[in-house]
Amino acid sequence: DIQMTQSPSTLSASVGDRVTITCRASQSISYWLAWYQQKPGKAPELLIYKASSLESGVPSRFSGGGFGTEFTLTISSLQPDDFATYYCQQYNSYPRTFGQGTKVEIK
Amino acid sequence: QVQLVQSGAEVKKPGASVKVSCKVSGYILSEVSMHWVRQAPGKGLEWMGSFDPEDVETIYAQKFQGRVTMTEDTSTDTAYMELSSLRSEDTAVYYCATGPEEMAGLVYWGQGTLVTVSS
Numbered sequence: 001d002i003q004m005t006q007s008p009s010t011l012s013a014s015v016g017d018r019v020t021i022t023c024r025a026s027q028s029i030s031y032w033l034a035w036y037q038q039k040p041g042k043a044p045e046l047l048i049y050k051a052s053s054l055e056s057g058v059p060s061r062f063s064g065g066g067f068g069t070e071f072t073l074t075i076s077s078l079q080p081d082d083f084a085t086y087y088c089q090q091y092n093s094y095p096r097t098f099g100q101g102t103k104v105e106i107k
Numbered sequence: 108q109v110q111l112v113q114s115g116a117e118v119k120k121p122g123a124s125v126k127v128s129c130k131v132s133g134y135i136l137s138e139v140s141m142h143w144v145r146q147a148p149g150k151g152l153e154w155m156g157s158f159d160p161e162d163v164e165t166i167y168a169q170k171f172q173g174r175v176t177m178t179e180d181t182s183t184d185t186a187y188m189e190l191s192s193l194r195s196e197d198t199a200v201y202y203c204a205t206g207p208e209e210m211a212g213l214v215y216w217g218q219g220t221l222v223t224v225s226s
Contacts (some may be wrong), residue, residue: 001169034212036152043202043219044144044152049212087152091210094159095168096142101151 002026002090006099012107017078021102023071023088032092035064035073038101039084047086048073078104109133111203111217118223124191127220129203136184140209143177143188145199146219153199155188160209193224 003026013019023033031051036044046055048064051071061076075082083106088099114128129141142157156167156177165177176189186203200221206214 032210036213038152043204043216044213045216046206046212046214050210053211055212055214089152089154089213091212094166096154096157098144098152098154 001095002029002093002097004088004090004097004099006086006088006102008102009100010103010105012105013078014107015078015080017107019075019078019104021073021086021088021104023066023073023099025069025071025090025092028068029090029092031067032090033064033066033071034089034091035062036087036089037082037084038087044087075104109215111205111215113201113203113217113220116221116223118225119193121194121224121226123193123224124189125193125222126187126189127201127203127222129186129188129217131184131186131205134184134205134215135181136179136186137181139205139207141177141179141186142204142213143175144202144204144213146202147196147199150199155201190222193222195224198222198224 005024007022033051035048038044052064063074065072085101085103087101110132112130140158143155145153159166178187200219202219203217204213
């Protein structure tokens with residue numbers, strides 16, 4: 001199985017900050033990576049697919065990058081609505097593993 | 108408008124089975140790949156399995172092999188996930204999820220079904 005490791009596990013930031021979350025795969029997954037945002041008590045929401053493609057309706061302050069084994073999710077200017085937990089998921093092969101999550105907290 | 112509507116919360120005793128349903132509207136179920144993901148209280152997302160359209164078979168995470176069965180009733184566009192031999196560690200919210208293309212992420216999610224396993 002491909003292991004997905006996110007860092008950091010928790011991130012404290014302020015409104016307006018630029019934040020970056022990293023996701024590393026234990027082997028190459030090409031660009032088959034998605035990012036999800038989840039708020040408490042809600043289902044996850046897709047932000048980014050194919051490593052860097054922005055899902056329709058997602059604000060442009062979110063961007064994704066990377067290829068192979070290292071990927072990033074960047075929020076260019078953190079907004080109050082962005083305080084949530086973020087997960088990466090690889091879909092290069094089965095099982096479709098998730099990272100452990102990164103909680104973005106208010107500083 | 109695509110919607111995935113799941114069945115309600117369940118309370119089960121250890122050793123029992125649970126069957127969660129996911130009714131799809133706005134899509135034809137046979138034309139998409141349905142995934143099941145669970146989340147234990149305070150924990151992360153865990154992929155359980157999905158239909159592989161390329162090999163035309165259902166793939167299960169090894170952790171659940173032998174205990175989980177994912178089926179579909181295409182006449183009602185309803186997907187099902189049945190988990191047997193329940194233990195307390197199976198207490199979680201179970202989600203169904205899908206998207207218009209298998210390789211474009213999980214766009215649509217059900218609202219989640221809380222399954223509580225307790226004696």
